[in-house]
Amino acid sequence: MNKLVVLNHPLVDCHLTVLRNRNTSPAEFRQSVRRLSMLLAHSATAELSTTDLPIETPLQPMTGKKLLNRIGLVPILRAGIGMVEPMLDLIPTSEVWHLGLYRDEATAKPVSYYSKLPESSPVDVAFVLDPMLATGGSASMACQALIDWGVPSIKMLSIIAAPEGIAKFQNDFPQIEVHSCVVDERLNDDSYIVPGLGDAGDRIFNTLHS
Numbered sequence: 001m002n003k004l005v006v007l008n009h010p011l012v013d014c015h016l017t018v019l020r021n022r023n024t025s026p027a028e029f030r031q032s033v034r035r036l037s038m039l040l041a042h043s044a045t046a047e048l049s050t051t052d053l054p055i056e057t058p059l060q061p062m063t064g065k066k067l068l069n070r071i072g073l074v075p076i077l078r079a080g081i082g083m084v085e086p087m088l089d090l091i092p093t094s095e096v097w098h099l100g101l102y103r104d105e106a107t108a109k110p111v112s113y114y115s116k117l118p119e120s121s122p123v124d125v126a127f128v129l130d131p132m133l134a135t136g137g138s139a140s141m142a143c144q145a146l147i148d149w150g151v152p153s154i155k156m157l158s159i160i161a162a163p164e165g166i167a168k169f170q171n172d173f174p175q176i177e178v179h180s181c182v183v184d185e186r187l188n189d190d191s192y193i194v195p196g197l198g199d200a201g202d203r204i205f206n207t208l209h210s
């Protein structure tokens with residue numbers, strides 16, 4: 001089974017163009033992240049299990065559906081926060097478990113600074129949210145934390161991925177599906193994705209000059 005799903009869609013291409021454009025304002029950037037996250041959610045949630053829910057329409061009784069499992073959204077701070085709200089709009093019953101990771105500027109290795117996963121009672125399905133999958137180090141560290149927590153089903157959602165990061169992630173976790181809007185050309189010497197969009201966290205939170 002192919003564990004990498006790349007969204008090929010004209011709307012994805014158009015919203016990605018807004019994200020990539022250096023002249024896009026933080027407000028427009030956040031809006032495009034939201035829109036692309038919804039499209040990613042459509043792809044990544046296709047196999048969620050449902051159970052029957054008897055209801056009555058104004059005309060007659062019928063059997064509807066509701067989600068069966070406990071679902072966790074796991075944004076990687078900071079940039080992953082931008083993807084939470086659109087996911088919650090689609091799955092309002094989700095639990096949100098934050099993981100704080102940043103990349104060490106010198107080594108590009110992830111450093112963990114926040115995790116409050118409880119010792120027991122993991123969710124059934126976790127969607128890890130991070131717009132950028134560059135070297136793959138942050139995604140791998142986050143997924144390892146969820147495996148250690150005992151989550152049986154994990155899916156990784158990114159907006160832009162680099163081929164190098166996909167290769168590392170799939171080597172680390174061949175069983176975990178990655179859903180990405182696009183896979184870009186490569187990483188540059190600073191481990192940034194090119195053509196990419198720059199620093200997603202800074203562009204979402206308007207901290208580019210700090």
Ligand SMILES: O=P(O)(O)OC[C@H]1O[C@H](OP(=O)(O)OP(=O)(O)O)[C@H](O)[C@@H]1O
Pocket residue numbers: 076077078079080101102103104108110130131132133134135136137138139165191199200201202
């Ligand atoms: O695949 P990797 O090489 O690990 O790089 C990707 C990570 O880098 C960015 O976070 P950053 O460290 O900039 O933190 P921020 O979201 O707080 O800006 C991005 O949001 C990912 O978490």
Ligand SMILES: O=c1cc[nH]c(=O)[nH]1
Pocket residue numbers: 079132134191192193194196197198199200201
């Ligand atoms: O290109 C990149 C790589 C890591 N983190 C980002 O925000 N952008």
Ligand SMILES: [Mg+2]
Pocket residue numbers: 079199200201202
């Ligand atoms: Mg950043």
